[in-house]
Amino acid sequence: MSSTSLLIVEDEPKIARLMADYLQSHGYDVTTLGHGNQVLPWLETHTPALALLDIMLPGTDGLTLCREIRARWPSIAIIMVTAKVEEVDRLLGLELGADDYICKPFSPREVVARVKAVMRRSQAAVNDSPPTPPAPLTLNEAGWQAVAQGQDLGLTAVEFQLLKVMMQAPGRIFSREQLMDHMYRDNRIVSERTVDSHIKKLRKKITEALPEQEIIRSVYGVGYKYQPEG
Structure with missing residues (x-):
């Protein structure tokens, strides 16, 4: 830039x-x-x-x-x-x-x-701004990979896209509808529960690599956000 x-x-x-x-x-x-x-x-x-x-x-x-x-x-x-x-x-x-x-x-x-x-x-x-600490997760967009502690999380394309969207705006709360818009560019009709299911799987993979950190956080009645601890 x-x-x-x-x-x-x-x-x-x-x-x-x-x-x-x-x-x-x-x-x-x-x-x-x-x-x-x-x-x-x-x-x-x-x-x-x-x-x-x-x-x-x-x-x-x-x-x-x-x-x-x-x-x-x-x-x-x-x-x-x-x-x-x-x-x-x-x-x-x-x-x-x-x-x-x-x-x-x-x-x-x-x-x-x-x-x-x-x-x-x-x-x-x-x-x-104070110096930014190293991110717990890094993205390799060319290879559609998310890496934590040197470990590839093995994300699906949809999980990678979800994580990418939230990581680009740390702390911002995304509604399920907004996340669906990023997940499915072809405007297909899907249930909000589909987002919850993908988030659940994404969290599980992150927790396996970073068991002590909560990376994807739920905001009751609103949606989800990316906000690493620390």
Whole structure:
């Protein structure tokens, strides 16, 4: 990830170009996308430091993208851009994990100032963080392996995907419905008990390698989260 790389998701070409020109003139490396459905595939191979997301987009809307980005790429800072001024939209965007919001119409200088402020906060948070202890589990995505104490846990594809999703956002609670969306991309209809069954098997395999640690935790009535002890 480059500390100067930005993604602008805006379906109005003139606005996208205006924001991009101003940000590039301030030293940022900018990519623009005009359709919501382009964003997640692009992020599979690129990791910008910050994304500017318009709420009203063709295809996947900005709020949904905000939720997905925060779940799968938590290190990416997010600024929501909206023509809606209702407080509920602003709050909803922030509750989904956005770092800030900008209301249209705006001046390009405001965009640059907001981007700089969010980037400073993000960098400060990284610098102030204490050293991270070694993770009890590591993932080898190329080989679809989860390793603990040098031992391959022998996960199925679904178990690996479940663990990967939760590990990308430690401490975040995922509902069963959210986990099902990640488990089955073909939108098949499955019971929430299916998630419980996979989680049970995943926990058993983790416990066999790490008997003294609780890695996957249940939150009664809500769902599950990845939160190693310590």
